[in-house]
Amino acid sequence: MIRKVLFLSCVALFLCSVYSAQVRAQNAGFVYVTNSQGSNGTGTPAILGFAVNPSSGALTPVPGSPFQVPADNGKSTLAVTPSGRFLYAAESVSGTGRVAAGYSIDPNTGALTSVPGSPFFVGGFGSTTPTWLVTHPSGKFLYIMDYSNAGIFAFAIDQNTGALTPTPNSPFSSQQAYPTALIVDASGKFAYIIGNSARTGTQASVSAYRIDSSSGALILVPGSPFLIPTDPSSTNKNGPLATWLATTPDSRFLYVSDYNQLELCTFAIDGATGALTLSPTSPLHTPHGSNEFTIDPSGLFAYFTSLYPNSTDCANFFPYTNIYAPDSVFIYSIDQSTGALLPASSPMQAAAYQPYPVAVDVSGRFAYVVNLQGYNFDPNSSNISAYTIDSHSGALTQVFGSPFSAGANAQYTLVVTAGPNGGSSGGGTPPPPPQSIWASSATPAMPDAGADSAVELGVSFNSDVSGYITGIRFYKSPNNTGTHIGHLWSNTGMLLASATFSNETASGWQQVSFAAPVAITANTVYRASYHSTVGHYSLTSGYFASSGADNPPLHALANASSTPDGPYCYGSTSCFPANTYHSTNYWVDVLFQH
Numbered sequence: 001m002i003r004k005v006l007f008l009s010c011v012a013l014f015l016c017s018v019y020s021a022q023v024r025a026q027n028a029g030f031v032y033v034t035n036s037q038g039s040n041g042t043g044t045p046a047i048l049g050f051a052v053n054p055s056s057g058a059l060t061p062v063p064g065s066p067f068q069v070p071a072d073n074g075k076s077t078l079a080v081t082p083s084g085r086f087l088y089a090a091e092s093v094s095g096t097g098r099v100a101a102g103y104s105i106d107p108n109t110g111a112l113t114s115v116p117g118s119p120f121f122v123g124g125f126g127s128t129t130p131t132w133l134v135t136h137p138s139g140k141f142l143y144i145m146d147y148s149n150a151g152i153f154a155f156a157i158d159q160n161t162g163a164l165t166p167t168p169n170s171p172f173s174s175q176q177a178y179p180t181a182l183i184v185d186a187s188g189k190f191a192y193i194i195g196n197s198a199r200t201g202t203q204a205s206v207s208a209y210r211i212d213s214s215s216g217a218l219i220l221v222p223g224s225p226f227l228i229p230t231d232p233s234s235t236n237k238n239g240p241l242a243t244w245l246a247t248t249p250d251s252r253f254l255y256v257s258d259y260n261q262l263e264l265c266t267f268a269i270d271g272a273t274g275a276l277t278l279s280p281t282s283p284l285h286t287p288h289g290s291n292e293f294t295i296d297p298s299g300l301f302a303y304f305t306s307l308y309p310n311s312t313d314c315a316n317f318f319p320y321t322n323i324y325a326p327d328s329v330f331i332y333s334i335d336q337s338t339g340a341l342l343p344a345s346s347p348m349q350a351a352a353y354q355p356y357p358v359a360v361d362v363s364g365r366f367a368y369v370v371n372l373q374g375y376n377f378d379p380n381s382s383n384i385s386a387y388t389i390d391s392h393s394g395a396l397t398q399v400f401g402s403p404f405s406a407g408a409n410a411q412y413t414l415v416v417t418a419g420p421n422g423g424s425s426g427g428g429t430p431p432p433p434p435q436s437i438w439a440s441s442a443t444p445a446m447p448d449a450g451a452d453s454a455v456e457l458g459v460s461f462n463s464d465v466s467g468y469i470t471g472i473r474f475y476k477s478p479n480n481t482g483t484h485i486g487h488l489w490s491n492t493g494m495l496l497a498s499a500t501f502s503n504e505t506a507s508g509w510q511q512v513s514f515a516a517p518v519a520i521t522a523n524t525v526y527r528a529s530y531h532s533t534v535g536h537y538s539l540t541s542g543y544f545a546s547s548g549a550d551n552p553p554l555h556a557l558a559n560a561s562s563t564p565d566g567p568y569c570y571g572s573t574s575c576f577p578a579n580t581y582h583s584t585n586y587w588v589d590v591l592f593q594h
Contacts, residue, residue, distance in 0.1 A: 029084055029361070030110035031059055031368060031384065035066065035407040045069050047078075047089065047103075048407050049110050050384070057366035057386050059404040062110035066407065069101060079133035079142060080105075083467060083593050086162035087112060088142055090133055091119065098122040100133070100144060100155070102162050107468070107519055115162035122146075122153055132181055137188040141167070141216035145182040145193065150174040152182065152193070154216050159465035159553070160522050172218040175207040175225050181244055184211065187251040190274035191218055194228075194242040194256055204228040204242040206256060206267070208274045226267065226276040231283055234261040244292050249299045253339035257290045257304075258283065264290075266339050281340040288330050295334070296360040296367075301394035302341055304330040305355035305369060327355050329369055329387075331394050346395035352403055353381035365389055367396055373409050382410040434470055434591035437461060437554045440509055444538040444587050447507070448477035452535025453570055457586035458527050458577035460491070460565045464553035468517035468593050471499065474530045475538045475587035478507045482533035485574055486512050488590075491525040491563070493576040501530070511591060520592075522553075525563050528590045531574045543585030554592055559583040 031050040046066035050059035069089060079088045087103040099119035103112040122144060132145040135157070142164060144153040151171035155164040176195025184191045191209040205225035209218040228240040241260040247253065247269070254267040254276060263283035267276040290304040306327045329351050331344040352371035360367045367389055373382040383403035387396035437459070457474070472486030484501040497514045504510050520526055543549075544559040544566050559565040559580055566584040567577035 030062060030105065032078060032080075032087060032112075033370065033384065033406045033410050034069070034078065034089065036409045046407070047087075047112060049112065050404065051110050052361065052366070057361075057388055057399045058401050059384060059386060064109075064111045067103075067112045077133050079135050081135050081139040081157065081162075082137055083139055085139075085467075086115065086157065088133055088135075088164075090122070090144060100142070100164060102164060104162055107517070117163045120155070120164040132179075134182055134184055136184055136211070136216065137186060138213075141211075143182060143184070143191065143216075145174075145179055146171060147178060147180075150177050150179055150195075152179075152191075152218060154218070156216060159467075167216045169217060172209075175220070176205070179207075180242060183245055183247065185247045185251045185254075185269070186249050187271075188213070189251070189271075190221070190269070192245060192247075192254060194245050196241055203230070204240040204258070206242070206245070206254070206276060208276060210274050221274040223275050226278075228256060228258060228265055229278065229283065231261050231263060234263070236260045236262075244290065246293060246295050246302075248295055248334070248339065249297055253279075255293070255295075255302070255339075255341075257286075257293060259289065262286055262289045264341065266341070268339065279339060281338060284341055286330075288328070290330075291354070291356045292358055294358050294360055296389070296394070297362055297364045298391075299336070300334055301344065301360075301389075302332040302334055303358050303360065303367060303394075303396075304332070305351065305358050306330060327351055327353070329355060329358060329367070329385075329396060331396065333394060344394045346390075346393055349387060349396035349398070351385045352383060355385065360389065364391065366399070370406065370410055371403060382406055382408060384410075434593050435551065435554060436473060436589045436591060437549050437551050437556045438587070438589055439551075442475075442587075444475055444585070445540040447475070447538050448479055448536050449539050450536065451479075452537070454531070454533045454572045455535060455537070456487075456529050456531045456569045456571065456575050456577045457537055457588055458487075458489075458529030458567045459586070459588040459590075460525055460527050460557045460563050460567060461590060462523055462525050462555055462557065463520060463592065464522060464555075466520065466522045467553075468519055469497070469514070469526070469528070469590050470517045470593055471511055471513035471591040472528050472530060473509055473511040473589035473591065476504065476507050476510050477536050477538050479536035480507075480532055480534065480538075481536070483531075484510070485531045487529045487531070487574055488514070488518055489527040489529065489576055491527060493578070495576075496526075498574070509589075513591065517593070525557065527567060527577060528588055529567070529574075529577045530588055533572075538587045540585045540587070541582050543583060545583040549585075554590070556585075 033048045035046050049062035049065040077090050089101045091099050102115035102118040134143050142155045154167040154170040179193045179195040182193045193207045196204045205227045208221035208224040230239050238260050240258045243259045244257045256265045265282045266279035288306045293304040328348045330348050332341040333344045351369050354372040355369045357370045367387045369385040383406050386399035386402040487498045488496045497518045499512045499514050501512045548558045549556040557563045557565050564580045566580050569575040569577045
């Protein structure tokens, strides 16, 4: 490249349920709730969409909401890809059977559009009951649990269109005769299913599966199923009844709620095999019981929605609002060594009628709870309670305007949040970390090329799949001081986004996130760059001479006339990098999510 580097760059060349409830949440993303026909059959099955205010967490309807769905009654479950690009619903459709409907989520408005080929056939009437959906953290697979036939349908997700294709050998048999809920852990290595009538016995248990990362196939873990213990001290002598489960974000612990015994079991997860070991502190008595629970993204707090009060005799408590106060969300802190739960300093917060699904957004700032429809259309029901979260104590504070109306017949299986900036969270499938072209352990052949004029240094790249660029990375030498600004460009020089680096370390890889993710199209060339005011940039000469760098789906391209790689330009302010010198790699990278 570059004047002073003409000599230096020659030094080195380095080529280097019963329907179960569900909520998913995302920072400044979208919340989706389904509505059914209702008990009188007069409603219209639909998905309601809400935008999340990034400052307050308040909800506002997205344009076009509600979105009509191809369903008989709207009692379906939802799942979203971790990137927030695609939403799926399990439906029952007259004349067709059981299907999975797929939708693209507009990253700017949250509007839903059917993906090509939707809906996708799952099974015929009477033969399948798709009661739970979950996506793999990679966004490559969708799993649908079949309650009636005790199987798990697996589909490959087209990364560009969202279309579904059944994977080989799907469906996979479950050890549970009537499986209740299904999750995939945060690492994407293991799947867990709870049920209360195993094929080999009747005691509640957890089945564990290893996931083949290339095919999505489920392979039974040795020792599975793992039993939920019977507590002889419990006043309920019917034994355990597993109703919900979740894993910690670091995939070290699995929690299972027991409806009958009002207890919570903690299992340690073997990171190599996926096998479960019951914690010595288990079971934990939870006198409030729980409908569902979730773990916040930090892994520090757990949130439980309480059971319906006196549910065996609820008819005597009509109308609801004249008899007792709203139900609650209970808060626990999590011991980071043992996984044990302890009541938090602010142990509860009021919700409304029968709170069921609960989730924390990916930033850990907001929590959302869906409250079911009450008797006689109780006005304190069929809505969404929204809270801000105290990052130190985990305490919840109601968002102004909460609760927010969720239509006439909000369903307790059917809430999910999504959006482009940060992915989805809750329900056991947190978003995967951003992907880059080079690993953090990669280093340049020449960490410091010496002083030079102010310069913009870049890389040309593309992706096999559409997705979002969330930020820029670059490798920094100790003398590369001053202000650094990252940029994303089209291949023709249109500036798409920029951000100023802050809190930099003295040397090594630095990164900055854009204020909003930038959508990119598959197999399209883009350029990422940063501006340095003093030079002292890092380089490897000849890196792009004959080949690029590949970390699928991302590719840094070989240097060519149509796609110059190792581009640069001089200027006291930012400029579009279009020149090259000796196919040099200046170690600029991107943060990508799909």
